[in-house]
Amino acid sequence: MSVPLLSVRDLTVDFATRDGTVHVLDGVNFELAAGETLGIVGESGSGKSVTAFAIMGILDHAARVLSGDIRFEGRDVRAMYPRERDLWRGKEASIIFQNPRTALNPIRSVGRQIADVVSRHTPGSSSEIRESVLGAMRQVRIPDPERRMSSYPFELSGGLCQRIGIAAALACHPRLLIADEPTTGLDVTTQAVIMDMIRDIARQGNLGTVLITHDLALASEYCDRILVMHAGHVVETAPVKDLFANPRHPYTYGLLNSVPSMVDSVHDLRAIPGSLPDLRRADLPPCRFAERCPRRIPACDAPGLTLKEAGPSHAVACRNPL
Amino acid sequence: MTTSSIITVENLKRHFVLDRGNFLTRRKPVNLHAVDGVTLDIQPGEAVGLVGESGCGKSTLARVLCRLIDSTSGRILFEGRDITDMSASAFAGSQMRSDIQMVFQDPTESLNPLFNVFDLIADPCRRLKPQKNRAALRAKVEAAAVSVNLPLEFLTRFPHQLSGGQKARVGIARAMVVDPRLLVLDEPTAALDVSVQATVLQLLGSLRRDKGVALLFVSHDLNVVRLLCSRIVVMYLGQVVESGPTDHLFHAPQHPYTHALLSAIPTLGSGARRDRIKLDGDPQSPVNPSADKCRFAGRCPLQQELCTRQAPVLSRTGSGREVRCHFPLAEPGAPK
Numbered sequence: 225m226s227v228p229l230l231s232v233r234d235l236t237v238d239f240a241t242r243d244g245t246v247h248v249l250d251g252v253n254f255e256l257a258a259g260e261t262l263g264i265v266g267e268s269g270s271g272k273s274v275t276a277f278a279i280m281g282i283l284d285h286a287a288r289v290l291s292g293d294i295r296f297e298g299r300d301v302r303a304m305y306p307r308e309r310d311l312w313r314g315k316e317a318s319i320i321f322q323n324p325r326t327a328l329n330p331i332r333s334v335g336r337q338i339a340d341v342v343s344r345h346t347p348g349s350s351s352e353i354r355e356s357v358l359g360a361m362r363q364v365r366i367p368d369p370e371r372r373m374s375s376y377p378f379e380l381s382g383g384l385c386q387r388i389g390i391a392a393a394l395a396c397h398p399r400l401l402i403a404d405e406p407t408t409g410l411d412v413t414t415q416a417v418i419m420d421m422i423r424d425i426a427r428q429g430n431l432g433t434v435l436i437t438h439d440l441a442l443a444s445e446y447c448d449r450i451l452v453m454h455a456g457h458v459v460e461t462a463p464v465k466d467l468f469a470n471p472r473h474p475y476t477y478g479l480l481n482s483v484p485s486m487v488d489s490v491h492d493l494r495a496i497p498g499s500l501p502d503l504r505r506a507d508l509p510p511c512r513f514a515e516r517c518p519r520r521i522p523a524c525d526a527p528g529l530t531l532k533e534a535g536p537s538h539a540v541a542c543r544n545p546l
Numbered sequence: 547m548t549t550s551s552i553i554t555v556e557n558l559k560r561h562f563v564l565d566r567g568n569f570l571t572r573r574k575p576v577n578l579h580a581v582d583g584v585t586l587d588i589q590p591g592e593a594v595g596l597v598g599e600s601g602c603g604k605s606t607l608a609r610v611l612c613r614l615i616d617s618t619s620g621r622i623l624f625e626g627r628d629i630t631d632m633s634a635s636a637f638a639g640s641q642m643r644s645d646i647q648m649v650f651q652d653p654t655e656s657l658n659p660l661f662n663v664f665d666l667i668a669d670p671c672r673r674l675k676p677q678k679n680r681a682a683l684r685a686k687v688e689a690a691a692v693s694v695n696l697p698l699e700f701l702t703r704f705p706h707q708l709s710g711g712q713k714a715r716v717g718i719a720r721a722m723v724v725d726p727r728l729l730v731l732d733e734p735t736a737a738l739d740v741s742v743q744a745t746v747l748q749l750l751g752s753l754r755r756d757k758g759v760a761l762l763f764v765s766h767d768l769n770v771v772r773l774l775c776s777r778i779v780v781m782y783l784g785q786v787v788e789s790g791p792t793d794h795l796f797h798a799p800q801h802p803y804t805h806a807l808l809s810a811i812p813t814l815g816s817g818a819r820r821d822r823i824k825l826d827g828d829p830q831s832p833v834n835p836s837a838d839k840c841r842f843a844g845r846c847p848l849q850q851e852l853c854t855r856q857a858p859v860l861s862r863t864g865s866g867r868e869v870r871c872h873f874p875l876a877e878p879g880a881p882k
Contacts, residue, residue: 267739322634381828382600411599411766413825416810420822438739441812453734468814482744485813492752493773495744522721 227298229432230256230279230317230400235292237278244504248274248287249456250512253531258399261426261433262387262465263447265440265479269500271456272321272436274401279434280319281309294314296400301321305473315345317400318393320422322408324385328377331447334388335361337385338395360395364421383414390418394425399444401426402434419446435446441485450539452476455500462538472534472545474519511542519544551625552760553611553646554587558620560603560610565834575739578833580606581786583620585860588728589753593754595771595792597807598781601832605651608730609779609806611762612648613637645673647721651733653713657705663716664701667691669862671723681850690723694749694755709743718749722759729753730762734769750774766812777866780804783832783841787858790867800863802848802872823847840872847875 237249248292249271256450260331263273279294281301294301294422297319321327329337336378341358361369364387377385386406393401403422428519437443443450443464450467452460452475455504460473471477480486481494498516503509510529514520523543531539552850560581567575580603588594598604609615611622613634622630624642637643647670650656657666667687675685688698694715705713714734721729731750735743745799751774754761766772771778771794780801788801799805806823826846840853852872860870 243854247802267741298696365826401675412768412810413599413806413814415828416822418825420824444814445812479741480814483814484747484767484773485811487773490747490773493744493748495748496741499711499742517593 227295227435229258230354230434231293231295231296232275232279232294232297232333233293235275235278235294236290237274237283237292238288238290239284239286239344241286241504246503247456248503248507249278251530252292252453252456252458253436254451254458254461256400256432256434258432259427260424260449261435261447263443264331264436264453265438265443265450265502266453267290267438267479269455269503270453272438272453273347275403275437275453276319276434280313280317280402282319311345312392313398314341314398315399318396318492319400319402319404320386320389320393320406322380322405324375324389327389328385329379333374333376334380334385335375338373338388338392341392341395356395360391362424363394364388364391366391367431380411383418386410386418387421390422390447397429398431399429400434402430402436404436405438407434410436415442439477442485452479455503457512457541458511459541459542460538461531466535466538470535470538472538472540473513474517474543474546475513477546486495519546551587551623554621555611556585556621556623558584558586558607558610558622559565559618560606560615561618571659572835576834579603579835581610581617581837582788582830584784586779586782586786586789588760588762591758591760592729592777595768595772595778596762596764596781597766597768597771597778599766599807599829601783602781603784603830603832604781608648608732608762608764612646613643613731614648644670644724645727647724647729649717649721649725649729649731651735652737653710653717653734654705654737657713657716659705662702662704663691663696663708665702666705666716667723670720674724676867677849686723690719690800691754693722694719695745695783709742710738713740714742714746715749716779717762718746718753722753722757725757726759728760728762728765732764733766736765736767748772768796768807771793775836780807783830783835785841785870786868787842787870788868791865793869794865798875800867800869800876801842801871802846802875804846805875806819812813842871848875 232252232254233251235252239246239248252275266272278289328379338357339353342353356374358369366372366387407418435447447464449463451458454475460476471480478496487493496516501512501515510527511524514524521544529541531541534540558581561577564578565576569702584607596604610617614763619630665685666688668683671686677686685799691698696715696719735746753759763771763775775792778792778795780787782803788804799808806825809823823846830841837856840858843853844851858870858872860868863869
């Protein structure tokens with residue numbers, strides 16, 4: 225196989241807090257090919273967003289990347305000089321943030337904010353930049369872009385703000401797009417429009433897309449492959465159909481049975497007992513799901529748990545899989 | 547509308563005044579029509595789902611029903627008694643306050659951080675249903691905590707020591723402690739993870755079954771509503787556009803908005819993608835809406851010329867269903 229668009233090997237991240245060190249990510253591995261859409265799914269606190277921020281190099285100051293080899297088209301992203309990485313970010317790899325209202329600068333017009341991205345990466349005359357901004361706004365189908373470019377975020381609806389965020393992310397035609405919960409907080413009808421748009425743009429440009437979401441149903445509709453995360457571990461990865469037809473990890477199985485669209489009566493819902501372990505603990509078990517797991521066996525407490533092949537491009541990190 | 551229903555609202559309106567206007571300068575008044583002529587009734591023990599997108603007025607309607615805010619016009623009947631003109635403070639002091647209780651959207655924001663769980667649950671009980679002595683109060687609070695599967699050792703904790711799901715359960719216990727007959731839930735699971743949401747939904751389902759409490763479940767998530775409610779009311783820009791039994795509404799939506807809403811829900815393992823109805827266009831503004839135009843016009847995929855000339859009225863289409871559309875859908879997906 226040729227060099228993947230993005231590969232992440234053994235990514236481990238800690239956060240130093242007043243209450244101790246939080247072990248947020250532990251040995252995250254995955255690859256993404258050009259044109260592929262990978263969904264990262266998990267509950268809040270599972271480390272989905274931290275994975276995205278670590279790739280982009282925009283982690284909080286409290287974070288420490290203990291290990292991890294992040295390669296973009298074979299280039300080592302973490303070895304880049306800060307200035308080099310700044311130019312890489314936005315030009316070759318972009319991110320769409322969760323809350324469009326807080327991600328945009330409230331006192332700068334939206335056209336200017338897109339222009340900031342464009343002028344940084346492709347300097348040109350002001351009329352050229354204006355044209356690129358209008359082009360980016362047209363690409364995300366913002367009605368009447370000439371008028372809207374001088375609007376401020378508070379004047380636009382949530383859906384339009386998110387389109388601005390997407391326009392800014394795509395203005396320089398990146399090859400990798402990370403969408404971190406791009407439609408959380410939007411209405412379902414708006415969500416459908418935004419997600420269809422992201423997918424169409426990604427297809428046209430052969431972009432590699434990472435879709436981070438807590439919504440399994442959304443991921444199932446838009447992704448080729450899904451990575452399930454729990455408490456900083458990748459617990460299972462498989463092509464969409466395979467994952468839903470044949471989940472191997474007890475956590476994936478539990479998640480699938482707690483989705484309202486899967487069952488016919490409220491009494492058929494199966495909740496996962498317990499909650500995420502406290503990630504500040506020094507004695508975190510090798511399998512961080514073990515304490516909630518209905519299929520726990522003595523072997524679960526042995527160290528050295530890794531993702532193991534469980535079928536064609538299906539891998540699971542479990543000693544007693546389904 | 548029978549007198550047996552717990553609560554009935556007739557042609558209820560709630561307008562927010564943005565600008566009173568000025569007679570001398572002939573500046574017209576500006577009103578935001580949050581709820582614009584809603585008629586609804588809820589029977590004892592019934593679970594009704596109120597669905598719509600953000601800004602459609604569903605939370606405002608829930609608050610008016612609970613008498614947390616006043617209505618602009620229309621009538622509210624509680625068990626046949628007209629309570630429209632009762633002041634909010636008189637309502638808060640009456641027996642009816644304990645009969646209608648509300649669970650708020652954000653479990654963190656709606657719990658006082660300085661109260662421990664015992665006091666959070668005991669507070670409404672102290673105000674509305676004073677007990678003979680402390681032991682009686684404690685028994686009442688513990689019974690409420692048990693009914694929401696909250697372990698008793700949590701009673702001494704404070705909200706910041708609880709997880710989201712536990713906070714949601716405290717919110718429900720606090721409402722249930724005064725034995726309400728109607729529980730109004732404003733997006734109680736919106737802030738929760740899917741596995742936690744499942745426990746809260748199960749809890750609500752069993753509370754309804756065991757205690758016979760009626761539910762008005764406000765949500766934007768049709769899938770959640772489908773599991774819990776026997777009847778669904780769909781709102782769009784302050785008006786009811788469709789209502790009916792859950793199964794019928796799900797399998798044969800009649801209003802194009804309901805149809806679009808259903809088709810937009812992502813579904814697990816649907817494999818081949820269904821035909822999705824896209825609502826591109828911008829919604830109309832709820833500020834001074836035009837009286838002779840369908841509110842969905844401009845986004846409706848089935849719009850015709852009549853829709854911009856005349857506003858449709860809510861009309862009965864049989865078997866407890868109502869729809870507000872000039873050209874309702876006959877079968878799933880197929881225009882008449």
